[in-house]
Amino acid sequence: METFFCEGARVWLMHKEQLLPSTVSSSDHSSLVLTTDYGKAIYLQTAELNRETLYPMHPSSIHGVEDMSTLAELHEAAIMHNLFLRYSKDDIYTNIGSILAAVNPYKPIAGLYDADAVDLYSKHQMGELPPHIFAVANECYRCLWKRHDSQCVLISGESGAGKTESTKLLLKFLSVMSQNSAGAPLTERTTRVEQALVQSSPIMEAFGNAKTVYNNNSSRFGKFIQLHFSQNGNIQGGCIIDCILRRTESFDKIPERETTIFFILC
Template sequence: MDYYFAEGTLVWLRENEQHLPSTVSSCGGGVINFITNYGQVYTYKLNALTREKVLAMHPSSIEGVEDMATLTDLHEGAIMHNVHMRYNQDNIYTYIGSILVSVNPYKPISGLYDKATMEQYSNYHLGEAAPHIFAIANECYRCLWKRNDNQCVLISGESGAGKTESTKLILKYISAMSQHSLDPTAKENISNVEQAILESSPIMEAFGNAKTIYNNNSSRFGKFIQLNFCQKGNIQGGKIIDCIL
């Protein structure tokens, strides 16, 4: 029995143990042609075997989602496709539940980290606004007081992914939040702590970095940055512990 696929239909093409987002470019004469979103072209005969290799794409994968926990297509191809679509729209952050997936844009994005954006995310709980690293930092800072317990943010990724920059952004946000309603002297002390932590990183990295194909200054060790807060929520101090991997 032959199967027919309408031209322009968006599907998942299972090829070499991968799910490739694809479009039916033509279908007729017992032959069907696909073009993947990555420029690959595949041609198959229309038969039952072809039907097993082709899966309908759910609307959530076609339109894209901010939280990939809501994706109906549950496979690696759907995750990569969703991240790729958002990346092309300069949306470099995507949630998987309470986990934030970020992609290095390798270019400045206007307004992404300015003061207005920080103020915006200070007014929302995690998941109430678009995915952003400030949302993670805000949730971590607020949970210190909601749960009266230590909080931790784990930043992981390959060389050149932007781990160091993400750390700086979290420090920038927490420092800004801890300075609210303080007198100028106290604000200066908090800024000095933040600056000392940021300036110590290049010194540490000078002893344990190496060049990779993605990054000329890649860390060969892990870092644990600890911030200490007073009961009023202000930064009192901090330290960095390194761990050779």
Template structure:
């Protein structure tokens, strides 16, 4: 049986759930545990077992940027890792090649400014902390490395931030497109991003609903397609929407692109 000192971090199984906790006191084998959610649990020495309580691994205590490196791969460890990173304003966490994003419901200074776009555009995936710009940059690079189409799947519940994540991907790709075009920094805009995003309300008017997390929740899936030239700049794009309640209905909408760019 494991021994626990006061202040030790551990996992306790309580009401069929595994909870992160701290040992508040340890006297004569009896333990008083305080979970990270404020609940106090008292265990007598006869109740302490490996199935009921065990020490937390260092990787779970400090948190990791890539959850595939967690020594404890269970649901509680994954949720706890996201939780401690969230409170440090680290809303992005990798799971191998998958990026998990937690909506902070606030603005985080510097997270998406031009300096961040420039920084992630100059590094490969995994060289910098997890970020949606790292995913966008990897896709952009792979277009030329693999000479094949690339796809990013964004999924989540209502209010998770899917629409905002899409806008951020388009923002990054728009900047990369203008870099390849040689557009002077003083004249750079997010023209393609705006053209595609501004097309969305036309379709959203047919299938939106209000939820507890979102006043404008889409009732359909959305596929945004961008076409790049061999020089690396965006030449065209389109949006395909499929209303989920009517799986056989879909609508193809060509976006209005800036002058000088061709339509798909």
């Protein structure tokens, strides 16, 4: 294993029952100095080394991937490390097969959701462009006509993760697609039902701030949103239904501070 321990090599270190992404700072025949990505220096004797305590990091984990189903190392540390690598480059979206993982950036990212981004993702199928919530919205919109069946998007995450914002972005994209399919002049689009749905954002946020007998900050308050499309592809109507996710057998595994949004296209 000595070839894996050259200076600068990227490795996984098992330390206190946790896998830590680390870099080899120096090594000789008797000892090894590692620096974890969290800034901690760890000294190891060569006699302590084995495949359980230290092993080389796969290139897919070193550079990061857009789709984590392609990671060669499928463990929690590799997943979190990949998300961090992308997050540090303002790539807040990452695919896991057909699932999209989003990390709240807590800051604006220029050009991420502007009109050019909507136009770009509306012209490509999922997988042709970097992961994005617009890619999910476009795939659902396309599948309405390709499969002739209703589509569902499930948005789930911890409190403050950005579920309501993600829902608003889905509405924004679908609103533009609906207006494009209707072929209406730009001057007439402001009166359409799509605008009413987009303007419902404050109401959606009010749902999230409601108080229930189970939790003061409504952490188990879910929303069921349904949109109805015509055969021409434009939105004809929709509804927002609030629901409390009680601890039943069906939702027994939902974390205490997690809420869910069901987004139905039909």
